[in-house]
Amino acid sequence: GVGVGGGGGGVGGGEFSRGARALNLSLLNAEQPGQILSIVGDKLDKLNAVNVSTALSMLGKMSSRKDFSPPDLTADAAFQGLLRRARDLASAGRDARDLARHGRFPARNLANTVHAVARLHDAGRLGGRGAADPDPDPAVQETWSVLELAVTQAAREMNSQEVANTMYAFEKIERAPGAETLAALELAVARVAAEMKPQELAITVCAYSKLQTAPRPGDDDTWAALERAVVRVAREMKPQEVSNTVYAFGKLERAPVPE
DSSP states (O other): OOOSTTOOOOOOSTTOOHHHHHHHHHHHHOOSHHHHHHHHHHHGGGOOHHHHHHHHHHHHHHTTOTTOSSSSGGGOHHHHHHHHHHHHHHTTTSSHHHHHHHOOOOHHHHHHHHHHHHHHHHTTOSSSOSTTOSSOOHHHHHHHHHHHHHHHHHGGGOOHHHHHHHHHHHHHTTOOOOHHHHHHHHHHHHHHGGGOOHHHHHHHHHHHHHTTOOSOTTOHHHHHHHHHHHHHHGGGOOHHHHHHHHHHHHHTTOOOOOO
């Protein structure tokens, strides 16, 4: 699977300037990875959070192509610049100077960004794959660490699709979130579970099982919210979503409520 909705940068809100909007449309209209990287290389300092999210999301959508070039994005200077820009934007807001210089990374675009990075990782476009790789690209590792910290701060603003895609991202990057991030995501899951669609719910429960991390002991609110959501949407689930959800409950050794 590729998460919910496949990600995407969107066009932003009122602070989205005409230049940034035009840049975003250029990224959305790109047909090859090389075109995206060329735009990034030319306009790197102009990229805002929406542009970064769109560039990474478009690369993620193309990542399964056999003719994807360069096959290892980490060897490309423009892509390294894109990762650096993502780190700058994701860390903005920690102090007033950062916020004034870079602006804010909206929760929607942050969720799309982590989803895209995880998708590129899963497709093998970021050099070595997984924690077992002896030489993971340090820029990718640093970028993920910064994005994770930003998720901790933004999770409270994420909607159900964004929460599901973020959980999916941690599953695909093969790296469990740290305790603080996990706590923030659990609060977000409990908050949005009542709004989750079948696919979003199945993805979230599956992510818990594959990361081998159930909601923390004593945190019954999150798991109870997920169980209520399963009862609510079970009739609408596709066979694969039912199978994945049942498998996840079993792997986590959590028996569903009788309902």
